[in-house]
Amino acid sequence: MIKGITLVHSVASADARSLAMDRLGSLFETLGFESGKGWQDDQRRGAAFLAPLGNIELVTGRTPAVPPLLIEVTQLDHVHTAVQQWMLTEHRTEEVETLLSAPELTHWNSRLFTAQLTSELRVGFWQSENPLHGRPLAIEGDLDAHGMRFAIITTRWNTVITDRLLQGSLDALYRSGAAKQDVEIVRVPGAWEIPNAARTLAESKKFDAIVTLGCLLRGETAHYEAIYTEVARGIGQSQQETGVPHAFGVLTCETLEQALDRAGLKAGNKGFEAAIAAIEMVSIQRKLRAPDQAAS
Structure with a gap:
């Protein structure tokens, strides 16, 4: 099994190697490389700098017009500034202009700049312009509700809040593409009744997801905690036992002002967020089940 990749590169001629090594070591540490184990004998010295990931790339035909050593970074402009400041301490300004290029777009959807750090070492620093580049592969839901069926449970209690969540x-x-005829709205008296309605709707197998909306405001007694605990437990249990996604949009707030903020005034609309979560979970379930359906 391959454990790592090491590129060995000479950084200077014999008479200048010690100084160049020290200076380059300082630069790479500034840029965030982790120092590895170095070595030294009577004639040579080595220093290792570890990057989180390594790649080896093989090409046929003409070699691409890039340095043989490419370092992928984030915040390319900040890296460029750091390299430029380092080079200004080593060279005159007019020399730096020829040794250091400006970040430019490449034909491979990235930005790149090159730096001639020593006479023997030319390095390219690059950053992908693709926002998904480097992200681990994962199954994710799509926000496309075409063909999906939803049930929304809302309450008559605290309708000044729950009507906003419903909208x-x-x-x-x-x-997101859901058809109006594929969305069923169910009103229950209060938050306590939400789990029962959710379970009934989920067991009917008519809906791909259930969106639960409600609002609990803290009073002067422990009634608030008791209700919330049972509502959350009941919704979660219904989801686990039926396998139908239940989006949780039940607000638990100290004051009416807090609830209004979370129902669209200042802190977004939690009803909107719950519905988006429901769409995504239906999409994820369909993707996860697709191999089984194809096999059958």
């Missing part, structure tokens, strides 16, 4: 949920579903 947020409907907005999210319709914007």
